[in-house]
Amino acid sequence: MVQESFLALREHNCFFQDLVRIKGKDFLTPVSRILIGNPGCTYKYLNTRLFTVPWPAESYDIKYCSPQIHDACKALMRLNDYLHIETVKALQGQNLFENKEIIDPTVIDRKQSFATSLTEQESVSKDQSSVCESKDDRSLKNRTSYNLTLLNYMDPLQMLYLKQEPYFGMGNMAVSWHHDENLVERSAVAVYSYSCEDSSVQESNEQELKGRDPAVWHVGLKVAWDIETPGLAVPLHQGDIYLMLDDLNMTHQHCVLAGLSPRFSSTHRVADSSRGTLEYILGQCELALQNLQTDSDSMALSLKSLEAAVVKQVEEIHNEVEFEWLRQFWFQGKRYLKCTDWWLKPMAKLEEFWRKLEIMTSLVLSEVRKEQQIEEQRNETISCFLLLLKERQKLRKEWTARCQSDAAESLPEDQRPECHPFWTDDDQCNMPLPYDLEEVIAYLQNLVQWIE
Secondary structure, three states: HHHHHHHOOOOOOOOEEEEEEEEEEEEEEEEEEEEOOOOOEEEEEEEEEEEEEEOOOOOOOEEOOOHHHEEEEEHHHHHHHHHHHHHHHHHHHHOOHHHHHOOOOOEEEEOOOOOHHHHHHHHHHHHHHOOOOOOHHHHHHHOOOOOOOEEEEHHHHHOOOOOOOOOOOOOOOOOEOOOOEEEEEOOOOOEEEEEEOOOOOOOOOOOHHOOOOEEEEEEEEOOOOOOOOOEEEEEEOOEEHHHHHHHHHEEEEEEEEOOOOOOOEEEEEEEEOOOOOOHHHHHHHHHHHEEEEEEOOOEEEEOOOHHHHHHHHHHHHHHHHHHHHHHHHOOOOHHHHOOOOOOOHHHHHHHHHHHHHHHHHHHHHHHHHHHOOOOOOHHHHHHHHHHHHHHHHHHHHHHHHOOOOHHHHHHHHOOOOOOOOOHHHHHHHOOOOOOOOOOHHHHHHHHHHHHO
């Protein structure tokens, strides 16, 4: 089922190279990816926030672009449940919970029955429900309840260039040495690997080889930030699963070493959802808008408080909505529409909130121009307000440039980044402030100097 799902998603052109940012430069990843998981979840890596194509969770109305995409997402949700069970068993089997010892990834027998494990899952659920959940049980659940999977696909023979592994002579790398980012601390990572092996790609005769077999995909492991201790290359055959348990992702780095055949993988993670869910960011917007009030007679908008701490909180949320959500989403073009339109309504809602936050920024600006305020309080408000506007101006310039980079321009039309929200002075009748905040910032800087 899972293998068919990979092929169906590829058939529907659902895998995309990500435009990531490393040390101030944009790069297209050699691997193509798609994120599937709990509705409203996101996953951020290398300054790029990916948005889940939601799997068919209960109580959500999710419309997919085709029945095959629905079936693929459902199969990956079932695989996710299966891997959760296997991870719990592996941790309990290693006594990792009590001992906190480091282990190498566990390779689970790929022939184990998927159906049997799902049956076991039901009985485990029944057994667990009859026992009062202990602190350890809760911790175990938190660290193994995968909320999304990042799917990867690469055909090495289609790549013009692949980096060489630099420390141990392990050959071509599909993914360089790294830790997985933005995960719950000490949470497990489960990876299902599927190489589309055919008769033209044969494993090399082991006796002839020095080092790893270049025809076979491997996962590489090394102690973090250490190139003296020898690295390990573990071969990955069709249908293998490996687990990175406990703190392995913190103490070690891993890479993916390319074989010769095309390969899919499904990498299940417990993404840190403290700031990365739709529910969280909508809550932040509601919090910020508590400082906005409407006059019942004139319907005029005004701010309840101009205290520096309140203004700071609202403007920080404004920046978060704009740069962590709206611009991140539209930077990825219309890619998600290949699978589902689920994110369009939430994004429209966030943009509606963001427009109100633009009005709130303009109201702060109007208020600080007045001189009725106590000078000390006014000065404090202007100073923190100015810092956040400078940050907004810097990030807007950065995102505008990212959307026009050579890497961005090289993408197909439907994947090309969109600089949104964006408006010019001609459009400004709908917007309370200009897109370019240079003049506003200069005015506030003069005001601060004049007060001082």
